[in-house]
Amino acid sequence: MTVDQGGAPADAPLSLPAKLRQLAAERPDDIGLRFIALDGSEPAFSYAELNRRSSQLAAALAERGVVSGDVVALGLRNSPQLVLAALATWKLGATPVPVRWDVPDWELERVKEAINGRVFLGAADLGWIDETENAPVPDLPDQVSPRVQGICSSGSTGNPKIIVMERPAVYREVVTTPFIAAWGVTVPRPETILVPAPMYHANGFAPLQHLFAGDQLVVLEKFDAARVVDVIERYRVSTFTATPTMLQRIAALPDIDDRDLTSIQWIIQGAALMPRTLMHRWIGLIGPEKIVSIYGMTEALGLTALRGDEWLEHQGSVGRGLGDTEMRVLGPDGEVLPLGEIGDIYLRSATSPAYTYVGDAPRLPSTPDGFASAGDLGYLDADGYLYLVDRRVDMIVTGGANVFPAEVEAAIIDHPGVSDVVVVGLRDESWGRRVHAIIAPTDAAAPPTTEEIRTFTRSRLAAYKVPKTVEVVDAIPRSEATKVNRGALVKARGG
Known part of the structure; x- marks a missing residue:
């Protein structure tokens, strides 16, 4: 059996910090992060810079008491500081939890109290984060956070819900494989991934995993349809994930039909049901084979998906179970409903990571054999495709x-x-x-x-x-x- 320099088996999974160090050594000058700020600036960070700066910030967080197993709450809007803080948190073996900052103060305080993190980083800490660049670069031990991340999910009513993924913060190639590969498509690597959504959202924070795969992230400070298209053209963006509202605003740009979208290899549409006319519009813009619609939830109960060409045969569907995801549509007494009848959607996946809640939020309803529901309503057709109609509470x-x-x-x-x-x-x-x-x-x-x-x-x-x-x-x-x-x-x- 071969071992690496740290004494671990060579085939053992690398921690996320170790993977970043590897990239910094092998591709020190390649750009890993580009930030598109509202003031027009576009700072870029190489893998060597990301590794160095996150180590400096990690040492500063350690001085504030952060140790392995802790939670660090990140109440920062999209920014280089947010990315560095997440990387630094992993370097200490702690769990980063991005927090919505666009909520009233009373709600933010309630979420912070529920998270009960060792440190909360907010807008007031931006200067402090920047100042750590002047500190010595520490030699940090390799650590693995036992819980890779948490995501907040709360509205103006009900208890704050912090969903924590119960898997260690190690590099997993399967997580960073382009989603479109499930359809047998091979796309050029490294990818250039646009992040148009706030990174407190699961779809915004997930691209950080692709940073460890050597892909380049282009992060917008704030979504703007015109800026999205400009960035796609200038930096030859290959993929992004967007909500239907974002796609609607992009498609509504008066010159969108004349813009160069040829760099796009594939996109993901998620977070809400895609209107049929909007799907047809995007099929016309980039082609059906480049669009993937997904249905899932932060708790990672399972995932359904379909590509645009499949969608044309099952219009309105959110797809079939991906991988080992199983689906059931149940009635009010827990009975399995006939095809075409609307009921509660339940999913089950043995390979999805387990989740826990921090705070007082109740767990999702589940069946004795392990199916669970996020409260969405839908139905199945004869070919096994799922159709989402809405949330039960709405x-x-x-x-x-x-x-x-x-x-x-x-x-x-x-x-x-x-x-x-x-x-x-x-x-x-x-x-x-x-x-x-x-x-x-x-x-x-x-x-x-x-x-x-x-x-x-x-x-x-x-x-x-x-x-x-x-x-x-x-x-x-x-x-x-x-x-x-x-x-x-x-x-x-x-x-």
């Missing part, structure tokens, strides 16, 4: 009938006078709940009328799904990750 019961906001939103967004829409259920004496559409107009000076929206929607949906009321706003309040808090919207309108 379903509107109006006049005794069930209405799924995502379906109504998908119908309304095609109106040429609508740039964004959210549908909620509001208290109503006659209907129990009425379907209420909140729209942001394409032209603020000439927004569509309620009757225009109702007539347009009536041509696409059953009458009971048509919004009873329509509200025009300047902009839909979305988080940096483009998500909406429906509960807050309903509360602000009287419940």
